[in-house]
Amino acid sequence: MQNAFEGVDANSWVHGSGAVSPVIVMGVSGCGKTTLGSALAERLNATFLDADDFHPEANVAKMRAGMPLSDVDRAPWLSALNRELRTRSAAGEAVVLACSALKKNYRAAISADLAQAHWIFLDGSFELIAARMRARPNHYMPESLLRSQFEALERPADAMTISIALSAAEQVDAALRGLQRHSPD
Numbered sequence: 001m002q003n004a005f006e007g008v009d010a011n012s013w014v015h016g017s018g019a020v021s022p023v024i025v026m027g028v029s030g031c032g033k034t035t036l037g038s039a040l041a042e043r044l045n046a047t048f049l050d051a052d053d054f055h056p057e058a059n060v061a062k063m064r065a066g067m068p069l070s071d072v073d074r075a076p077w078l079s080a081l082n083r084e085l086r087t088r089s090a091a092g093e094a095v096v097l098a099c100s101a102l103k104k105n106y107r108a109a110i111s112a113d114l115a116q117a118h119w120i121f122l123d124g125s126f127e128l129i130a131a132r133m134r135a136r137p138n139h140y141m142p143e144s145l146l147r148s149q150f151e152a153l154e155r156p157a158d159a160m161t162i163s164i165a166l167s168a169a170e171q172v173d174a175a176l177r178g179l180q181r182h183s184p185d
Contacts, residue, residue, distance in 0.1 A: 020089050023120065024107075024117055026099055029100060029149055032168070039171075041096035047093060051097060054081055068148045085114060102149060122171070128165070
């Protein structure tokens with residue numbers, strides 16, 4: 001059976017400079033960004049990055065203690081993410097990043113000076129995500145911070161939206177269909 005998404009390749013988003021547009025999977029903690037992002041990266045033959053790996057230790061400790069991060073806390077993290085995406089994009093590397101990116105200004109900071117970024121928003125109810133978080137052992141982000149994430153979330157107007165009620169495979173297929181529509185080919 002032929003792969004319906006055979007023509008979808010992250011390298012189809014190469015710009016005249018040779019830079020490649022990253023794909024960024026966003027949403028509140030516990031929505032499945034890592035699951036979708038890593039599966040999508042595999043299908044696109046791209047590098048997967050988890051924004052959580054770029055947090056300074058002080059941010060991780062603060063979240064572990066149940067304290068939400070301030071914009072001051074996030075600033076160096078957002079800069080590090082942008083720097084990483086710009087470097088990899090300029091080198092022609094296809095990347096899928098999983099990142100909360102809850103506010104419009106965070107998304108602007110992450111994608112600053114990139115020719116383009118493809119945003120995917122994983123959307124779901126508080127109740128469903130809270131249940132998933134309770135089932136996720138040993139993660140530094142406690143369920144108690146989920147309410148603050150929903151309060152901070154500025155729903156993106158310019159992102160592809162995918163429901164977390166879909167299975168992981170259905171989410172990947174929906175993302176690939178959406179990315180195929182945005183491919184310049």
